[in-house]
Amino acid sequence: MYKRILLKLSGEALMGNQQFGIDPKRLEQYTSEIKATKNLGIEIAIVVGGGNIFRGVQAEESGIDRVQGDYMGMLATVVNGMALQSALEKAGLFTRLMSGINMEQVCEPFIKRRAVRHLEKGRIVIFGAGTGNPYFTTDSAASLRAIEINADVVLKGTRVDGVYSADPEKDPHATRYSSLTFQEAYEKGLNIMDMTAFTLCQENKLPIIVFDMNKNGNLLDIAQGKRAGTLIN
Template sequence: MADQGPRYGRILLKLSGEALAGDRGYGIDPAVLSGLATEISEVLALGVQVAVVIGGGNIFRGMAAASSGMDRAGADHVGMLATIMNSLALQDALEQIGVDTRVQTAIEMKEVAEPYIRRRALRHLEKGRVVILGGGTGNPYFTTDTAASLRAMEIGAEVILKATKVDGVYSSDPVKDKDAVRYPELTYLDVLKKGLKVMDATATSLCMDNDLPIIVFQLSCRGNIKKVVLGENIGTIVKGE
């Protein structure tokens, strides 16, 4: 039987900043970055167009700083700059293995990256380049989850792939609760009503309003990004009724 082709033609991959830190818990682990770049290149080789949004929690967490007394808007701007640092690091890892990559940022800094321009992002994707979208939405009080949802709508992504530390969405924290149950499938309303930690409420509502599915899966298992793109039933899918 012939291999099944990819289920999606254009994806947005949402990565947490913590994912880049690996076991260190802080900063960027070069081995993790290299492995991630290889996985993205394998998906690209399937003919899939790939955009990426990365958080900045491995470098700076705006919410945590704000809770310690820092001005929230200022703290969020520092967090946005952290996402751009991660974006540039991922770009370097991808280009070292021959993958054409562009970083676009919501905060203008022409010396290191292009400004985010939707039509330019689309042209890059059509030419087979990976587009890394840094700087969140460019506005304080919005998370990188919301940025991922917004950018996914703008570029016409067919799905958001949210890579996490666990293998899906659970009824409670599986690390703390041995009776936690993993959901193979959820609706957007399930997520909102139960307060499940998929994406924040703004991001989830945006996906619900535009009927954009979210697949939550474990990043640390080698090859999982490709498996999701090929339609294997891993993780948890969040979609409409």
């Protein structure tokens, strides 16, 4: 179904049932899902958030400057990227960690052509440090990197099985959408991604699929063209 995908994972997803940090069991589950998808011959890029360690938007509440807090959040995404890279390599997959902020001892700087070449050689590329700029979320980074590497789709892995009319964890009457246009999602005020990320995908005709990453086999099903989650196109 897809030749090249960009998988967006939230930092909170890596916590599993913990209150903080990285759950080894959740990391192992995600690694298994990614490996099964990679075995189909699909090129995979990943953007991971840092909310399980630090969120820039929470910085101001603790008296930290917003810009400083955002950079702290970017470093948290690199920590998660290193953990994911280690887990994937332990499973026998070749990976490269690339960062929007230069830190040569830890990872490569993001260079578009180099990232594409890694993908063409069959390596999984993990993008850390967001866009490298404050005031941009990792959703925006996922959209931007997907466009830069010419990905076919953005797969946003969450803990719910798609986009709902309301928060399904709070409203038992919330209904799930199987598909939406960008315009419909905008008019309904659905909180799929932040507006910058959403607009980038819309303007570049890049589809988004929101799905439950915690359900075994979901990522593999989507990669094979089976319907799961919500498609925004």
